[in-house]
Amino acid sequence: MTAFFVSRIKVKDPAKMQDYAAATGPTIAGHKGALVLRGRAVQTLIGEDAGLHMTSVVQFPDIEALTAWFNSPEYQQHAGLRDEAGDMQFVVYQDPSA
Template sequence: MWTKQAKSVLFISVQNTLAVKKGNMMPAFFVSRAVVRDAARMEEYAARAAETLKAHGAEPLLRGGFARALLGKGAPHGSGIVRFPDMERLRAWFDSPEYQALAPLRDAACGMELFAYEVPA
């Protein structure tokens, strides 16, 4: 079951995305799923990664623990969704020296799956 907060975030995100698309920009979304191995390192990684987002025009939409699996096995301990103005800026952030320097900390803290999505035209 979706929480009211998650529904609101997704609704606002879709509303904002449609408004941006009218300006011919195609927003991109960075989605992460993590299985935490070391909570202290995970908190440090999350805080330091968040600091790298602003310079790339990113807007965090969701950071939180897992609520419920609707389909499938296994569940992440945490998930995140970040909106970028476009895929180019998402890739620039992901490939940036500032974010890549955090990879060893991320990998020590958790097993993470990372995805990039574009809103279809």
């Protein structure tokens, strides 16, 4: 089943956020992932205001590929930069959902 990695990021340091994205983006393709969306929130239409944040969605062929990417040394070596760049929430979704 297709798996999606969804990140919601409150950027703390824009320069470090750019460095993080540049460093980690190439690690995705090695695990058969593809960036579907990366953008800033523009407005909240319903519910509590989501505030200023960025969201990205990455598609992987399955949960195993997503997990292998997230746990890979190539990605995890950037954990310190990730934490300096912003406050992040990562959620995994599957399609079709069980």
